[in-house]
Amino acid sequence: MAGLDGNILGVGQLNLRHLDNTGEHLPADPVAPDSLQGVPRQQTNPARWQGQHWSDFCAGLAKDDIAVLQGHVDRTLFHTDAGGVAFGLPHGVVRPASEHDVSAVLRAAQTHRVPVTVRGGGLTTEGESVAFGGLLLDVSSLNRVLDIDPNAMTVRTEAGIFWHSLAEALRRQGMDYLSAPLNLTSSVGGTLGVGGIDINSPRLGCSADQAVSVQVVTPTGDVVECSEDRNPELFERVLLGYGQFGVIVKATLRIRPFTPILMRYFYYRSLPKAIADMQRLVEEDAADYCGILTMVDQAINLLVAFDSDEREQEFLARHASRLRGFSEISYAVRAAGYYACHPWRLREAQFLLNRRLELFPDFHRSEYMRDGKIVDRTVVFSRAVWKHWGGRQMVIPDLATNGGKFIEAVVRGNQVCRKYFPYYTLYCVGIKLGQRRQRYELSSIPPDAGAFAYGCEFEPMLFDRTYSRDYLQSFKNEIYDIGVDMQTSYYRFGGMMKGYIRQALGDEVVEKHLALKKTADPAMILNPDVIF
Amino acid sequence: MRPGYESCIGCRVCALPCPVFRQSRDLTLTLYGRAWALQAGATPAEVAPSTLACVLCGACEPVCPEEIDTVGLTVELRRTLTSQDENSLARMVQAQYPFWIEPPQVTRAPDGQAKKIALLASSHFEFQADLRTRVIEALGGSGEVTVTADAGDDLAVRIEAGLEISETRRRQFLAGLPSRSTVVVLDGLLLRSLRGWQPGLRAMSLGEALLRRPSVVRALQPEDLLVIDSRGFHAEHARLVKFYDRVRTQSGCDTNLDLQRVAIPTGAVSLQARLGIGNHDVAAQVRWIMEGRGARRVVVEAVEDLAAFRQHSRVPVCHLAEVTAGTGS
Numbered sequence: 001m002a003g004l005d006g007n008i009l010g011v012g013q014l015n016l017r018h019l020d021n022t023g024e025h026l027p028a029d030p031v032a033p034d035s036l037q038g039v040p041r042q043q044t045n046p047a048r049w050q051g052q053h054w055s056d057f058c059a060g061l062a063k064d065d066i067a068v069l070q071g072h073v074d075r076t077l078f079h080t081d082a083g084g085v086a087f088g089l090p091h092g093v094v095r096p097a098s099e100h101d102v103s104a105v106l107r108a109a110q111t112h113r114v115p116v117t118v119r120g121g122g123l124t125t126e127g128e129s130v131a132f133g134g135l136l137l138d139v140s141s142l143n144r145v146l147d148i149d150p151n152a153m154t155v156r157t158e159a160g161i162f163w164h165s166l167a168e169a170l171r172r173q174g175m176d177y178l179s180a181p182l183n184l185t186s187s188v189g190g191t192l193g194v195g196g197i198d199i200n201s202p203r204l205g206c207s208a209d210q211a212v213s214v215q216v217v218t219p220t221g222d223v224v225e226c227s228e229d230r231n232p233e234l235f236e237r238v239l240l241g242y243g244q245f246g247v248i249v250k251a252t253l254r255i256r257p258f259t260p261i262l263m264r265y266f267y268y269r270s271l272p273k274a275i276a277d278m279q280r281l282v283e284e285d286a287a288d289y290c291g292i293l294t295m296v297d298q299a300i301n302l303l304v305a306f307d308s309d310e311r312e313q314e315f316l317a318r319h320a321s322r323l324r325g326f327s328e329i330s331y332a333v334r335a336a337g338y339y340a341c342h343p344w345r346l347r348e349a350q351f352l353l354n355r356r357l358e359l360f361p362d363f364h365r366s367e368y369m370r371d372g373k374i375v376d377r378t379v380v381f382s383r384a385v386w387k388h389w390g391g392r393q394m395v396i397p398d399l400a401t402n403g404g405k406f407i408e409a410v411v412r413g414n415q416v417c418r419k420y421f422p423y424y425t426l427y428c429v430g431i432k433l434g435q436r437r438q439r440y441e442l443s444s445i446p447p448d449a450g451a452f453a454y455g456c457e458f459e460p461m462l463f464d465r466t467y468s469r470d471y472l473q474s475f476k477n478e479i480y481d482i483g484v485d486m487q488t489s490y491y492r493f494g495g496m497m498k499g500y501i502r503q504a505l506g507d508e509v510v511e512k513h514l515a516l517k518k519t520a521d522p523a524m525i526l527n528p529d530v531i532f
Numbered sequence: 533m534r535p536g537y538e539s540c541i542g543c544r545v546c547a548l549p550c551p552v553f554r555q556s557r558d559l560t561l562t563l564y565g566r567a568w569a570l571q572a573g574a575t576p577a578e579v580a581p582s583t584l585a586c587v588l589c590g591a592c593e594p595v596c597p598e599e600i601d602t603v604g605l606t607v608e609l610r611r612t613l614t615s616q617d618e619n620s621l622a623r624m625v626q627a628q629y630p631f632w633i634e635p636p637q638v639t640r641a642p643d644g645q646a647k648k649i650a651l652l653a654s655s656h657f658e659f660q661a662d663l664r665t666r667v668i669e670a671l672g673g674s675g676e677v678t679v680t681a682d683a684g685d686d687l688a689v690r691i692e693a694g695l696e697i698s699e700t701r702r703r704q705f706l707a708g709l710p711s712r713s714t715v716v717v718l719d720g721l722l723l724r725s726l727r728g729w730q731p732g733l734r735a736m737s738l739g740e741a742l743l744r745r746p747s748v749v750r751a752l753q754p755e756d757l758l759v760i761d762s763r764g765f766h767a768e769h770a771r772l773v774k775f776y777d778r779v780r781t782q783s784g785c786d787t788n789l790d791l792q793r794v795a796i797p798t799g800a801v802s803l804q805a806r807l808g809i810g811n812h813d814v815a816a817q818v819r820w821i822m823e824g825r826g827a828r829r830v831v832v833e834a835v836e837d838l839a840a841f842r843q844h845s846r847v848p849v850c851h852l853a854e855v856t857a858g859t860g861s
Contacts, residue, residue: 076568077565138559
């Protein structure tokens with residue numbers, strides 16, 4: 001592999017011995033022709049952990065009957081995350097059976113200073129859940145639903161569970177969670193650790209805000225139950241804490257009665273108009289679900305949805321007529337006129353038409369519809385996301401702003417997308433904020449947001465083309481530069497994007513959290529390289 | 533040709549309905565686990581525990597956004613293990629039940645006058661002659677149904693165990709199928725293969741064949757839980773998911789479909805269950821299927837599920853062929 005030769009790098013023999021001993025190698029990087037030849041793409045910082053005390057660490061865990069899986073198959077399962085850009089292998093994997101296993105792992109890790117990377121759904125895009133050596137804690141094994149309480153309207157669950165699996169259990173009781181990412185394989189714990197955005201976040205806030213209490217294993221191995229009343233400091237640290245202050249192993253979440261939803265679409269040709277309309281709907285609480293999804297710059301879809309007929313009727317009576325979007329037919333006529341006058345953009349028109357024909361039927365599959373309403377919206381959306389946007393590489397830089405800055409941020413980000421990729425999708429959503437909480441301090445929630453924050457994800461459609469990391473990184477950097485310039489925040493600021501944290505959130509906040517982290521995690525072993 | 537393991541993007545959606553993951557909590561035992569290990573250079577022998585743990589219910593196939601041939605991939609991996617792994621299903625079958633993979637001694641020629649339905653079902657009714665009679669009656673009676681002399685039981689076992697099927701035997705089997713009949717197949721893996729072997733053949737699962745009889749659908753009750761045979765269902769999911777949705781709407785009954793509209797399997801039809809090996813817990817699957825559904829009667833399509841539900845659930849259980857007779861009410 002170019003660039004991994006010690007002589008070329010001039011840093012002597014690189015420490016790949018532990019891999020070479022087993023005849024294995026790190027997976028090849030996706031290096032495209034446009035990348036810089038000769039530049040190393042595996043992290044080779046000699047100051048990083050180099051395998052010290054690994055044997056002692058494993059031996060200690062063996063005494064607790066905890067198996068550290070070090071086989072090829074066990075480790076390669078985690079060689080990258082959903083982003084598909086960062087690659088690394090753990091020395092070993094533990095699949096904990098309980099919080100006690102997690103506790104034993106973290107105690108041993110502190111003793112032997114072995115880095116521990118926690119992985120739930122593995123849906124990070126910046127390598128946050130990829131272990132570059134050390135131990136990978138695969139908490140997807142903690143996936144039992146413990147108790148559904150219809151009186152308290154709460155569910156107690158192990159936190160490694162995928163949201164979809166939780167939904168399967170809740171639905172048997174006629175219940176549903178409040179809000180969760182539109183992805184079937186996001187884990188509850190991972191989501192609570194970063195926030196979690198749903199198309200009902202304009203009404204219900206981010207996913208982390210539905211947590212009533214969580215059981216946390218601290219970096220030093222203490223098992224602590226925390227909530228707004230019990231150990232509130234830790235509660236505020238672990239929610240949106242990017243895994244720095246503990247492993248969430250159990251969670252009690254608010255739930256609600258399940259309802260199918262009725263979806264309506266409005267089509268725009270102007271991004272600022274669509275965003276302004278969405279913001280008005282969000283701030284007037286006009287819909288139960290609301291978000292923007294773009295196809296091309298000329299095709300912007302504002303979707304709204306309702307949990308009840310009453311809410312829909314109220315929307316139609318009070319809000320619909322003020323929206324500047326078109327119905328699908330009206331939009332199609334206008335789009336046809338536009339492309340007829342701009343024949344050099346026929347390829348874009350063809351793309352739009354194909355996208356319409358491929359994508360929309362998946363939102364209306366009869367088996368997921370009842371009486372014109374979508375049942376299991378997460379399944380419908382997640383299937384569509386994976387089928388029509390998914391791939392080996394996923395790059396989704398984002399910007400999170402207050403209401404006043406949002407249109408400018410999105411428009412500027414859109415220009416960056418246009419510069420780098422022929423096709424891309426923007427996903428915009430509002431997030432209701434309650435009282436200002438400590439948990440928002442070092443998070444995607446912008447410090448200057450009022451009652452609502454807004455987020456936009458910029459997702460290039462990569463199709464089957466492999467882009468170099470350099471190219472993708474340049475794209476992400478340009479998006480994040482907008483954030484620095486406009487003093488906004490980001491959802492994905494960890495891992496490979498952590499260089500932006502100080503620029504975006506300021507030294508004071510970062511130093512405060514670094515000090516807290518050093519106190520909570522003396523050996524700095526938990527989720528290294530995500531933030532600290 | 534459908535995509536193989538190299539197309540897996542690692543979304544892990546296949547793990548969600550996987551009964552093996554549900555019980556083991558081990559992603560290496562899922563299709564995702566096999567595919568990613570192979571992508572990273574693992575040998576078939578290294579993924580053997582995963583290959584052998586799979587109950588081939590096929591639930592992972594319709595949910596895969598890359599449309600990977602998940603069942604085909606796993607069967608293919610089993611084939612590579614036959615000569616390598618002492619614990620392979622193939623070796624166990626050959627050692628313990630060699631008669632399972634012996635071709636039948638067919639002396640009777642196919643019926644000269646083809647009937648409407650040809651039922652491939654010999655071993656499934658080995659100890660259940662009454663049920664066999666019920667099935668034939670429910671499908672239209674002996675005037676419309678013929679039971680083929682060669683049910684392809686050996687082929688079904690060979691497919692599942694990863695044993696080779698000779699071209700001679702395959703041709704012999706296909707030659708025995710009445711070309712103008714609808715072929716009703718009880719084994720979902722055989723049904724899947726049959727469609728590939730003879731694309732023009734009109735073949736369907738027993739469940740679908742029965743539910744095409746209006747009297748059967750009418751006999752289903754809103755309090756019933758219809759347990760769809762997962763293998764047959766997932767073999768042609770895109771069409772059948774809409775078919776069963778209509779059945780559900782017409783009858784009001786519940787089904788064992790999950791939120792992704794794949795059928796939760798018991799695993800009772802698997803070779804592991806029949807051999808009594810492996811860690812798959814049929815009882816746990818039955819409990820999960822029943823949980824919170826409030827069913828007052830269980831109606832099963834797969835003959836093997838009759839025993840599973842009778843043993844592990846507390847409500848009356850009957851086969852779909854028996855609902856018109858009010859059995860289990």
